[in-house]
Amino acid sequence: MSDHPIIRVQHVVKSFGNVMAVNDVSFDVRAGEIFAFLGPNGAGKTTTIKMLTTLLRPTTGSLELNGLDPTTHQTEVRKRFGVVFQDPSLDSDLTAWENMDIHGVLYHVPRHARRERTETLLRMFELWDRRDDLVKTFSGGMKRRLEIARGLLHTPKVLFLDEPTLGLDPQSRNQMWTLVRNLNKTEGVTVFLTTHYMDEADRVADRIAVIDHGRLVATGSSAELKRQTGTDSLEAAFLALTGTTIRDESATAADQMRQVARVWRR
Amino acid sequence: MTVVYILWLREVKKYLRSRVQIIASLGAPLMYLGVLGFGLGPVFQRAGEGKYLQFIAPGVIGMTVLFTAMFSGFAMLWDRQFGFLKETLVAPVPRLAIMVGRTLGGATVAVLQGALIFAVTLVAGFRPSSLLVVPLAFLVIALIAVIFSALATAIGSSIKEMQGFQMVMNFLVMPIFFLSGAIYPLEGLPRVLAALTRVDPLTYGVDGVRGLLIGRTHFGVALDVAVLLGVGVLFVIFGAWRFSKIEA
Numbered sequence: 001m002s003d004h005p006i007i008r009v010q011h012v013v014k015s016f017g018n019v020m021a022v023n024d025v026s027f028d029v030r031a032g033e034i035f036a037f038l039g040p041n042g043a044g045k046t047t048t049i050k051m052l053t054t055l056l057r058p059t060t061g062s063l064e065l066n067g068l069d070p071t072t073h074q075t076e077v078r079k080r081f082g083v084v085f086q087d088p089s090l091d092s093d094l095t096a097w098e099n100m101d102i103h104g105v106l107y108h109v110p111r112h113a114r115r116e117r118t119e120t121l122l123r124m125f126e127l128w129d130r131r132d133d134l135v136k137t138f139s140g141g142m143k144r145r146l147e148i149a150r151g152l153l154h155t156p157k158v159l160f161l162d163e164p165t166l167g168l169d170p171q172s173r174n175q176m177w178t179l180v181r182n183l184n185k186t187e188g189v190t191v192f193l194t195t196h197y198m199d200e201a202d203r204v205a206d207r208i209a210v211i212d213h214g215r216l217v218a219t220g221s222s223a224e225l226k227r228q229t230g231t232d233s234l235e236a237a238f239l240a241l242t243g244t245t246i247r248d249e250s251a252t253a254a255d256q257m258r259q260v261a262r263v264w265r266r
Numbered sequence: 267m268t269v270v271y272i273l274w275l276r277e278v279k280k281y282l283r284s285r286v287q288i289i290a291s292l293g294a295p296l297m298y299l300g301v302l303g304f305g306l307g308p309v310f311q312r313a314g315e316g317k318y319l320q321f322i323a324p325g326v327i328g329m330t331v332l333f334t335a336m337f338s339g340f341a342m343l344w345d346r347q348f349g350f351l352k353e354t355l356v357a358p359v360p361r362l363a364i365m366v367g368r369t370l371g372g373a374t375v376a377v378l379q380g381a382l383i384f385a386v387t388l389v390a391g392f393r394p395s396s397l398l399v400v401p402l403a404f405l406v407i408a409l410i411a412v413i414f415s416a417l418a419t420a421i422g423s424s425i426k427e428m429q430g431f432q433m434v435m436n437f438l439v440m441p442i443f444f445l446s447g448a449i450y451p452l453e454g455l456p457r458v459l460a461a462l463t464r465v466d467p468l469t470y471g472v473d474g475v476r477g478l479l480i481g482r483t484h485f486g487v488a489l490d491v492a493v494l495l496g497v498g499v500l501f502v503i504f505g506a507w508r509f510s511k512i513e514a
Contacts (some may be wrong), residue, residue: 053356056513078358089349093280106357107274134283 005064006031006158006190007052012061013049021047023214024061029207031157034184034191036205038198040242044214045194046086049162052192055084059111079107082151083160086194088143096127096146099135100153108156114153121149141172145179147178152183159183161193165200173197177204198235208234212242213228269359269365275373281378288382291334295326295383299390302449315451323392324403324476325448327380331410332446332468334379336439338372339418340431346422346512355512362451365419365509369502372415373408380407385499394479403478406487409494416498416505423508441466448472452484467497 002039007029014022022044029035039045050056051063054070054077063070070077090099097118104114122128125145135143142163151159161180167174181204184191195201201208209219217227218241222234229240273458281287303319303326310318345351354364381404394400421434445459446468455463463469479484483490 055352055356075358078356081356083356085349087347087349089353091276091280091350093283094276098276098279102272102276103353103357105268106354106359108321108358 005029006066007035007192008062008064009048009052010062010064011190012048012051012058012063014044014051014056014057015059020059020214022051022211024214025211027062027209027216027219029158029190029192031190032184032188033206034180034193034204036201036208037194038193038196038201038212038238039211043211043242045211046162048196048211049083049160049192053081053160054078056082066204079154080156081158082154082156082189084144084147084151084162084164086162086166088147090135090143090147090150093134095132095134096122096138097131099146100150103150103153105196109154110202115171117153117155121152136216139172141168141176144168144172144176148176148180152189155187156189158190158192161191161195163196165195165197173200180204198233198238204235210238210241216243269363270370273354273364274368274371274374276470277368278374281375288379289328291384292378292382294333295330296386298322298326298329298449299387303390319387319391319512320393320480321383321476322449323384323387323390324479325446325472326387327383327407328410328446328448328468328472329443330383331376331380331407331471332414332443335372335376335411335414336418336421336435338368338375339420339422339434342368342419342422343425343428343431346426350498351512361510362506365503365506369412369415369505372418373411376411376415377404377408380404380411380459381423392396394477395481399478403475406471406474406478406491406494409477409491409498410468413471413494413498414502414503419505420501420508423505423512442468445469446472447484467473467494467501470494470497485507 004041005028010026012022012025013020025044025048037048047056051058052065052070055076057071061121065077066080068077068080094102099143100118100122101114104118109117119128122131125148127142127146127149130138130142135146138146148159148161148164165176177200180191183189192220193205205222207219207221208225210225216229219227225234225241226232229237229242231237299319303322307318310321313341315321316421329457342351421431425434427429443468445463447463448468452460452463452469453474470490470493471486473484474487474494477490
């Protein structure tokens with residue numbers, strides 16, 4: 001890990017009409033570190049990831065990823081990161097191999113390299129034997145592993161993981177974080193993650209930032225946050241920083257669609 | 267170009283693997299062919315208009331292409347909410363390439379579905395005036411498919427809720443179909459209805475296909491093709507513009 005920041009967020013504000021989703025947020029992520037971005041529902045985590053991954057433009061403030069501004073150098077920035085979104089983004093009607101192949105083409109990975117890297121990653125993520133199966137036959141954990149493998153196909157410098165373990169059983173979560181840790185060490189990829197499972201952040205993250213109501217409320221290692229709040233667990237530190245009030249979020253269009261999808265699957 | 271090809275291939279593969287969708291989508295065209303084709307046949311013939319099945323078959327093919335192409339907008343809405351679209355939107359490729367790949371894929375699926383219905387009409391008794399004109403008719407069918415696939419892309423890029431898409435189907439697609447002259451002749455219509463049929467792009471599509479397959483045309487095939495090309499260019503530009511504005 002180096003002290004050189006690969007991500008710089010400075011005084012970033014993002015508002016949607018009267019709602020300020022992100023309010024004057026600043027932080028750095030060092031190259032090669034695992035950085036956890038924690039916060040309650042609706043705190044501004046996903047909005048921040050969307051701005052860093054070029055899907056949203058900040059209202060004010062500046063962003064930098066690997067020395068480039070995502071708002072002005074979109075294409076160059078996109079080559080430098082991989083992303084696993086909160087909602088699955090695989091095509092369930094295609095096979096694991098086809099999903100990887102489409103990603104490789106979209107990221108201009110040459111055919112030979114694409115095949116080699118796909119095989120390496122599918123083997124690493126224990127999906128090689130299922131490469132020709134349709135993704136809709138996969139378990140939740142397998143889909144998440146495939147998404148991470150796909151996000152790494154073009155050897156990005158930064159991997160964004162937005163609540164990657166949501167809905168997974170403890171075994172799948174454990175396996176996934178072990179793989180992410182190994183990848184961080186072997187490939188030197190910087191990992192920027194969000195999660196609601198404090199034990200996971202405590203286990204894998206080198207540094208943690210806590211966001212609440214769109215504002216950054218603390219940054220530091222797990223030990224530093226515990227010391228700062230006088231608590232003995234990251235979960236207690238998190239609650240001390242963000243309070244115990246339950247956050248109600250209004251259902252988004254995606255939430256409504258998810259509901260419809262559940263009904264259809266029954 | 268590879269990006270356009272891989273996204274086009276994705277749409278085609280998904281269609282060919284979805285046997286349920288293929289079979290289910292035969293329902294409405296078969297109903298129109300069976301109920302209207304045979305039910306109204308005697309009335310049509312008594313009015314001196316010839317065999318109704320010959321008349322309605324190009325209309326049912328046009329309807330199939332319209333519905334299938336518009337459904338690609340629904341598929342995009344689904345992709346948008348459930349992620350795959352995000353995968354393409356964060357890729358280092360121009361949005362135009364993504365839009366063109368998706369639109370051509372949707373259009374190809376619509377043409378394949380149209381070909382399937384064409385085969386069904388042949389089984390039902392429809393006979394084109396010559397087999398040589400069939401490939402030309404399919405070029406017109408391809409134009410219809412591109413137009414409505416591009417329109418579907420524009421609509422899928424502009425709305426976020428499933429209910430919104432259902433409204434589009436009810437208030438846009440059904441009028442486009444019923445105003446197109448797919449199921450009735452365009453001659454002798456009341457003035458307002460005649461004017462409305464003229465602003466419907468599908469009218470020229472159905473007229474072009476009918477003109478080529480059975481030699482019966484209202485506007486003339488050359489005018490039909492010219493209008494379809496013009497509308498096609500406009501709709502692709504419109505679809506590309508709307509697609510470029512998507513925020514995930």
